[in-house]
Each structure stands twice: as structure tokens, then as C-alpha cells.
Amino acid sequence: MDELIEKLKKEVIEQLNLEEVSPEDINPDASLFGEGLGLDSIDALELIVLLEKNYGIKIEDPKDGKKIFQSIRTMAEYITEHKK
Amino acid sequence: MGRLNVDGMKPVYILNDNIISSLGFTTAANVAAIEKGTIGIRLTDDPDLYPTPVQLSLVDTSELDKRFSTLPDLLKKNKPAGSFTRLEKFMILSVYTALADQPVTPGDPRTLLVISTTKGNISLLEARYQSSFSHKRLYLWELGRVVQQFFGFINPPVIISNACISGILALMTASRFLKSGAYDHAVVTGGDINSEFVIAGFQSFQAISPSPCKPFDLNRTGLSLGEGCGTILLSVEPGKGMNQGITITGAATTNDANHISGPSRTGQELADAIGLAMHEALITPADIGFISAHGTATSFNDEMESKAFELAGLTQVPVNSFKGYWGHTLGAAGLIESIASVSSMKENMLYPSAGFDTLGVPVPLKVIRSLTASQINVCLKTASGFGGCNAAITFQKI
Amino acid sequence: MNLFITSYCHLHDNRVIVNDRLVFYQENILKFADFIKTVYKQEQLNYPKFYKMDSISKLGFLAAEIVFKERSIEGYNPGMVGVVLSNSSSSLDTDIVFNNSIKDRSGYFPSPSVFVYTLPNIVIGEICIKNRIKGENAFFISESFNGRQLFNYVSELFEGNRVDACLCGWVEVMGTQYHSLVTLVEKEGNPDAETVPAAKKRLFNEENLNLLMVRN
Numbered sequence: 001m002d003e004l005i006e007k008l009k010k011e012v013i014e015q016l017n018l019e020e021v022s023p024e025d026i027n028p029d030a031s032l033f034g035e036g037l038g039l040d041s042i043d044a045l046e047l048i049v050l051l052e053k054n055y056g057i058k059i060e061d062p063k064d065g066k067k068i069f070q071s072i073r074t075m076a077e078y079i080t081e082h083k084k
Numbered sequence: 085m086g087r088l089n090v091d092g093m094k095p096v097y098i099l100n101d102n103i104i105s106s107l108g109f110t111t112a113a114n115v116a117a118i119e120k121g122t123i124g125i126r127l128t129d130d131p132d133l134y135p136t137p138v139q140l141s142l143v144d145t146s147e148l149d150k151r152f153s154t155l156p157d158l159l160k161k162n163k164p165a166g167s168f169t170r171l172e173k174f175m176i177l178s179v180y181t182a183l184a185d186q187p188v189t190p191g192d193p194r195t196l197l198v199i200s201t202t203k204g205n206i207s208l209l210e211a212r213y214q215s216s217f218s219h220k221r222l223y224l225w226e227l228g229r230v231v232q233q234f235f236g237f238i239n240p241p242v243i244i245s246n247a248c249i250s251g252i253l254a255l256m257t258a259s260r261f262l263k264s265g266a267y268d269h270a271v272v273t274g275g276d277i278n279s280e281f282v283i284a285g286f287q288s289f290q291a292i293s294p295s296p297c298k299p300f301d302l303n304r305t306g307l308s309l310g311e312g313c314g315t316i317l318l319s320v321e322p323g324k325g326m327n328q329g330i331t332i333t334g335a336a337t338t339n340d341a342n343h344i345s346g347p348s349r350t351g352q353e354l355a356d357a358i359g360l361a362m363h364e365a366l367i368t369p370a371d372i373g374f375i376s377a378h379g380t381a382t383s384f385n386d387e388m389e390s391k392a393f394e395l396a397g398l399t400q401v402p403v404n405s406f407k408g409y410w411g412h413t414l415g416a417a418g419l420i421e422s423i424a425s426v427s428s429m430k431e432n433m434l435y436p437s438a439g440f441d442t443l444g445v446p447v448p449l450k451v452i453r454s455l456t457a458s459q460i461n462v463c464l465k466t467a468s469g470f471g472g473c474n475a476a477i478t479f480q481k482i
Numbered sequence: 483m484n485l486f487i488t489s490y491c492h493l494h495d496n497r498v499i500v501n502d503r504l505v506f507y508q509e510n511i512l513k514f515a516d517f518i519k520t521v522y523k524q525e526q527l528n529y530p531k532f533y534k535m536d537s538i539s540k541l542g543f544l545a546a547e548i549v550f551k552e553r554s555i556e557g558y559n560p561g562m563v564g565v566v567l568s569n570s571s572s573s574l575d576t577d578i579v580f581n582n583s584i585k586d587r588s589g590y591f592p593s594p595s596v597f598v599y600t601l602p603n604i605v606i607g608e609i610c611i612k613n614r615i616k617g618e619n620a621f622f623i624s625e626s627f628n629g630r631q632l633f634n635y636v637s638e639l640f641e642g643n644r645v646d647a648c649l650c651g652w653v654e655v656m657g658t659q660y661h662s663l664v665t666l667v668e669k670e671g672n673p674d675a676e677t678v679p680a681a682k683k684r685l686f687n688e689e690n691l692n693l694l695m696v697r698n
Contacts, residue, residue: 017595019533041346045289045594053591062290135587202601204572209581224572225625242631243623245572246603253620257635264638281577284584285597336644338561339619341610345598353616356561360644470598471607473619 004076012072015050016043028072036071044069051075057082095482096259096332098316099188099323101423102181104174104275105312105410106141109151110181114420115427118409118435119455125296125308125411132212134283139296141310141411142278143174152177168230169205169217174275174313175231182315183235186323188269190235196267197241199228200254200274201415204245207279231273239267247469248378249337250274251314251418252477256335258318268320274419275313282414283309289345291382297412299379299405299437300386300451302444307380310411314419322482329482330426333462334365340472347384347468351392354474358396358466361476365462369397372478373460374434374452376425378467379405380412381439385468390445392474398464404452408438418475422465426479429460484670485640485686487694489553490651491545493521493662494697500548514660518544525551529612536576536599537660539608542567542653545664546609553666555613555647564618564648565606566636567664571656572602572623605653618644627652627663629691636667637686652695663695 009023012032016039030036033044044062047069051057057079059065068078102110106124107117117124124141133140152173153165168176188195204224208217220226228241242261244254251274258270276282286292286309293306322329338357340348348354362368375398377389386405393399406421413420428435434456443451463479492499498506498521506524511517518540522532527547535543555563580596598604603621610616618639622631632650639645651664667686684690 017534018530020530040343042344042595042598048290049288049591049593135590203577206577209577209585211585222574222577223570223625224623225570228623240624244620245601245623246619246621247601257620260638260642261634264641266634280584281581281600284590284592285580285594285600288592288594288597337618337620339565339607339610339616341560341614341616343611344604344607356616469603470601471603471619472610473603473607 001076001080004079005072008072008076011050011054012047015046026072031071032069051079055079055083094263094265094320096262097319097322098330098332098426099319100182100186100317101426102178102315103312103420103423104143104178105413105420106143106310107409109147109177111423111427115424118424121436121438123296123409123438124310133278133280134287138283139293139308140278141308143311148173148177155180169208169221171205171275171277172227172230175273176234178275178313178315179231179235179271179273182317183271186317188271188317188319190237190271192269193238194268195237196239196258196261196270197232197237198254198258198270198272199231199241199243200250200418201227201245202247202250202276203279203282206281207277210280247471247473248412248414248417249467249469249473249475250415251422252335252465252467252475253337253418255316255332255418255422255477256337256475259332259335262318262320270318271315272318272419273313273315274416276311276414276416278309278311293381296439297381297407298439298441299377299381299407300390300443300445300449301381301440302442304381304383304386304444307382307407308411310413312410312413312416312420314416314423316419316423330429331480331482333478333480334361334363335475335477336360336364337473337475340474342472344472345470347388349388351388351395354389354392354466354468355395357474357476358392358398358464361464361478365478365480367462367478369401371462372398372401372464373458374425374428374463375401375403376421376463376465377403377405379407379437381405381407387445389466389468390447390449393449394447399447399449402434402450402452402458404435404437408440418467422477422479425463425465429463429479429481432457432459434458483640485637485667486670487665487684487686487690488668489549490663490665490694491548492694493541493545493660498548501552514655514658534595535608536596537655538569538573538575538602538653539599539605541655541660541662542605542664543608543612545653545662546613546649549649549664549666550613558647560614560616562617562646563615564639564645565609565615566620566632566648566650567606567653568622568624568628568632569602569652569654570623570625571654573600575655575657576600609649627695629688633686633688633691640669661697665691665694
């Protein structure tokens with residue numbers, strides 16, 4: 001799980017163009033939206049693309065996104081559960 | 085308020101217009117379809133456009149080609165129809181129809197061509213078109229040149245590409261140039277095609293509805309894309325017959341300064357644009373007979389727009405969105421929907437907001453449910469777009 | 483009505499010129515991406531959203547920031563400040579990037595963060611967001627810089643009392659080629675304008691716009 005979390009951090013940084021953020025800066029339990037990284041609605045859509053592109057997981061209902069993308073850890077857990 | 089109506093400005097008359105869309109190739113055909121309640125949005129299964137079926141409002145290609153090929157040879161100058169892109173055919177056919185039997189000539193230096201488009205010939209990026217047209221056609225000024233040269237417009241076209249407010253912005257720009265005396269006539273044309281590019285983009289935003297869009301409705305699930313072209317002929321001189329006496333009286337743009345894809349949550353800046361247009365037109369909410377809203381049927385737009393109408397004091401004015409008929413035609417929307425609004429005024433008929441059943445926005449708008457006779461002397465048209473832009477324009481009977 | 487260019491920023495060929503001063507030049511930068519990132523860092527803007535922008539938005543946004551650094555618009559009513567920009571390629575540079583994310587059906591991953599920038603007016607949105615500008619805005623396309631059209635349109639905004647200040651210019655990027663001139667135009671009657679040294683108070687007209695666009 002830790003390995004996946006570290007991998008995810010790097011992928012999120014790259015996919016969302018968080019150029020001045022390094023993996024060490026990201027607390028895996030901090031909320032991605034609002035506080036923490038302060039991501040917005042377009043970032044949320046990009047994370048959906050990231051899941052599909054890198055892990056082959058398609059999110060059918062975008063409203064599920066809120067729960068899945070709560071934090072890096074919840075993302076990692078979702079991936080571990082659903083990865084093909 | 086900060087902005088004033090400048091004295092001595094000439095009125096800007098709408099002489100003629102044309103719509104090319106899924107509902108037909110003339111304004112009359114389109115209006116007849118609306119009056120019948122026909123919608124042009126259909127589930128389309130075309131893997132070249134999108135991997136799975138998607139709701140689209142497409143122009144009939146074979147009818148387009150048939151009509152295009154009947155344009156007088158003199159104008160065609162022996163260029164085969166295949167040397168024009170789909171969008172160019174839309175625009176040329178539409179401009180040609182709008183200019184027919186009108187006292188405005190393209191070759192007049194006092195005539196300005198204004199073009200509105202969001203993506204122009206973007207489908208030329210596709211592999212299947214690479215060898216058919218030069219890469220240069222991707223540039224909007226080259227698209228403009230093709231249209232300009234077909235008709236022999238002396239002045240290079242003014243080209244506006246400003247997301248979904250492009251059409252209204254084009255009308256506004258033309259109107260301002262005419263009012264200031266820079267030109268006497270303007271041919272304003274706006275068009276966009278439904279391409280793989282645009283469909284993929286809106287799908288990536290999860291913005292496309294699986295069923296025909298339902299503006300302002302409780303159960304709306306997103307927008308429907310449409311393609312087409314609208315052309316309006318403007319002049320400082322009034323025309324003859326039924327077209328005489330409808331003018332553009334006010335217009336304004338503003339920016340939300342909030343987010344590049346999501347609209348302002350308050351609707352204040354759209355309300356400001358509406359207020360400025362009304363102020364220029366010297367009208368109050370009580371004067372407005374009908375509002376043609378942007379109404380894309382996305383959750384955010386319709387909510388924001390309803391708030392804007394409330395802030396502008398317009399909740400008592402009958403309102404519709406035309407996008408339930410044509411879908412969102414992007415760079416053509418401001419033109420096509422303005423033409424339909426003008427038709428509404430000429431007929432003194434309120435057209436229903438297609439797709440609407442139950443109010444689904446926080447403000448109690450008077451959404452038009454059925455074809456209703458009503459004296460309409462003033463109409464307001466609004467639009468908003470990516471980049472936080474808003475536009476409002478008023479049409480008035482003299 | 484006399485209108486003045488009270489501040490401008492000109493970016494081209496690895497150079498940044500601000501109000502007649504060369505403030506940046508590095509001979510050995512080859513890519514636009516490196517140039518604009520270096521200039522951004524030099525300006526110390528601390529605006530992480532910059533990195534999410536596409537090339538056109540980065541270029542226009544940075545030019546505007548540099549213009550405003552020299553001449554603030556904070557005294558103006560946000561609804562009376564306009565932004566009128568133009569270019570030749572529209573958003574084609576970014577369109578190609580987006581197209582690359584969809585052209586291969588086996589690797590079909592349309593990117594929303596790229597798609598949103600496939601409209602040339604988004605740069606106006608970015609400038610408005612950062613600087614709280616809410617007035618008239620428009621984006622025009624022409625094969626080459628059209629000083630006359632820009633002057634006519636913007637001066638009409640002032641004549642019609644639609645704006646008290648207006649950012650206007652050209653923001654063009656296509657591959658490795660880039661060129662941007664962003665000017666701030668203000669009315670003569672503005673009391674703050676009196677504090678701007680006469681030498682920097684350039685008349686806003688077609689001729690001066692064309693002169694400022696010259697790449698030397």
C-alpha cells in the first residue's frame with residue numbers, strides 16, 4: 001500500500017501539473033480538495049482520467065469521485081480494491 | 085452604473101437572416117420545426133465522431149451538399165464543392181441565403197463581414213482529412229479568407245473566437261461598428277461543426293447528457309452538442325417588408341473573474357452584463373417581452389443563469405432556452421438563437437423551452453411551456469462561456 | 483478623447499521588454515516552455531496555477547502581470563476594466579496537444595485540463611481571475627497583428643464609456659514561435675496618469691501599437 005501511495009503521489013503531481021509540489025509535501029491523509037492541495041473541479045475530472053489511464057479503472061458515476069478522491073490514501077484503497 | 089448611451093448613434097436594423105441546422109436550411113424551416121415541437125437532437129452512432137453513441141444535433145450532410153452544389157456557378161468560380169470544408173459550406177450557404185434579394189453587397193467597402201466560431205475547421209486535425217486540405221485551413225483567418233473571397237468582400241473579416249459568447253460578441257461588435265459610423269452594413273455569421281475533437285472534450289468534462297438536454301429542468305443531466313450556422317444581416321438603413329423595424333439596441337460583455345470553466349456561483353457578473361445592455365437600450369424589466377437564455381442544461385449554468393435573472397429583476401419575464409431544439413451550437417449559438425428570438429418577436433409568439441417539465445433551479449423562472457401568443461416588443465438574449473465570459477444583447481421593435 | 487499606453491510588456495525571442503527597458507534576455511534558451519518558466523521564476527509571482535496553464539495563457543498571463551507590476555489598476559471599478567486580446571493561431575498550439583490525447587483510439591484519454599484551454603479567450607479568463615477584472619472582454623483572430631482593428635475596437639469602448647482602463651494586445655504561441663505585446667490603456671483624465679513620467683506616457687494609437695510590436 002505504501003508503495004502505491006508513493007507512486008500515486010508522483011502521478012497526481014504529474015497529471016495535475018503541481019510543479020512546485022514534491023511527494024514529501026503531500027500528506028497521504030490530507031484532503032485533496034478544499035484545504036491541502038486545494039484542487040478544483042477540473043482536477044477532479046483529471047483524477048478520473050488518471051484512474052482510467054494508469055489503472056484501467058473506470059468510474060461510472062462522477063459523484064462517487066468525492067469519496068474516492070478524499071485523499072491519496074482513499075485513492076490507493078480504491079485502486080487496490082478495483083484494480084483489474 | 086458607469087456606462088452611458090452615446091447620443092447621435094444610428095439604429096442598427098436586422099434586415100435578414102438564415103439558419104442552417106439539424107432542423108433545416110432556412111430560418112422559416114427552422115421556425116416551423118420549433119412551432120411543431122420538433123427537436124434536432126438525436127442519438128448518433130458514428131465511431132468517427134465518438135466510440136459510443138452520443139446525442140448530437142447534426143446538419144443533414146447530403147442535403148447540405150445538394151444545396152451547396154446548386155449555388156450559382158458564377159460565385160463558385162469553378163471550384164469543386166469538395167474544395168470547401170463542411171463548416172465553410174455551412175457559412176457560405178448561410179451567408180448566400182441571408183444576402184439573397186437584399187440591398188447589401190459584399191463588394192461595398194462600407195460592408196463588414198464578421199465571423200464567429202469557437203473551433204473553425206478543427207476536424208482537419210483528424211487523420212482522414214490530412215491530405216484533403218492544407219494545414220493552413222486550421223487557422224481561423226484562412227477560414228475567413230475562404231468565405232471572404234467566395235463573395236468578394238472587400239474588407240478582411242473580423243474574426244471572433246471567444247467560447248460560447250462568440251455569436252453575441254460578433255453581433256455586438258458589428259452593431260458597435262455600425263453605430264459609430266465605421267461601416268453601414270454588416271454580415272455576421274457564426275458556425276461550428278460537431279467534431280471528434282469537441283465531443284471528446286465535452287465528454288472529458290462529463291458534461292454531455294445521455295438524453296436530449298433539458299434546460300432549467302429538475303432532471304437535467306447535461307448539455308447536448310449541436311452544429312450549424314446562423315447569419316444575420318445588419319444595416320444602418322431599414323429594410324423592406326416584415327424585417328423592417330427590429331433593431332439591436334444594447335449589448336455588453338463582462339467576466340466572472342472566478343474560474344475558467346465553472347460559472348460564478350452568484351450570477352452577479354451576468355446580471356451586470358444584462359443591466360448594462362438594458363441601460364444602453366434605455367429599457368426596464370417591464371419592457372422585456374421574452375428572454376432567450378443560454379440555458380445549456382448543465383447543472384451549474386442553469387442555476388447561475390437563474391440567479392442572474394433574479395439579480396437583474398427579470399423573474400417575471402417569460403424565458404426559454406433554444407438548446408432543447410438545436411443543442412449547444414457553440415460559435416453558432418448566439419446567432420441561431422438570436423434569429424429565433426427575432427422570429428419570436430416578428431410572430432409575437434413565445435416558443436416553448438424544449439425539454440422542460442419541472443423547474444430545477446433555485447429561482448422561480450417563468451419558463452415557457454407551450455406556444456403562446458404574446459406581444460413582444462423587446463427581447464433579451466444572454467450567453468456565458470468558458471473563460472468566465474458573459475454577454476447580453478437586446479433586440480427591439482422600432 | 484486622448485488615450486495613453488501607460489504600461490506595456492513585450493515578449494519575443496528570449497527577451498522581455500517592459501516600458502522601454504530590457505528586463506530579461508538569455509541567449510541560449512531554445513524552447514518556449516523553458517523561456518516562460520524562467521521569466522515566471524524571475525518575476526517571483528508565487529501563483530501555482532501558472533503551471534496548469536497552457537502556453538498561450540502562460541504567455542498572456544505573465545505579460546499582464548508584468549504590465550500591472552509597473553502600473554496598478556487597483557483604483558478602478560473592476561467592471562470598468564476591459565481585456566481585449568488577439569492572435570493568429572487561436573488555441574491551435576494547445577489543440578494539437580489535446581488532439582494527441584484522442585487521436586489513438588487504443589490510448590484514448592481526453593484530458594479535461596487540456597481541453598479547457600482549447601479556446602483562445604481562456605487567457606483572458608486567467609488574467610481576470612488573478613486581477614479581479616470584470617469588464618468588457620473579447621478575443622479576435624487575424625493573420626497578423628492588426629493595430630487598426632485593436633485601436634478601433636478599444637477606443638470605441640472608451641468613447642462609449644464602457645471602460646475606464648483596458649488591457650489590450652497580442653498573445654501568439656505556436657510551437658517554438660511566440661510573440662506577445664500587452665498594453666494597458668488609460669484615459670488622459672485619470673488623475674493617477676499625471677504621476678506617470680511624460681516619457682512613458684505614450685499615446686494609444688495604431689502607429690504606436692505597431693511600433694511597440696517591432697521585434698528588435
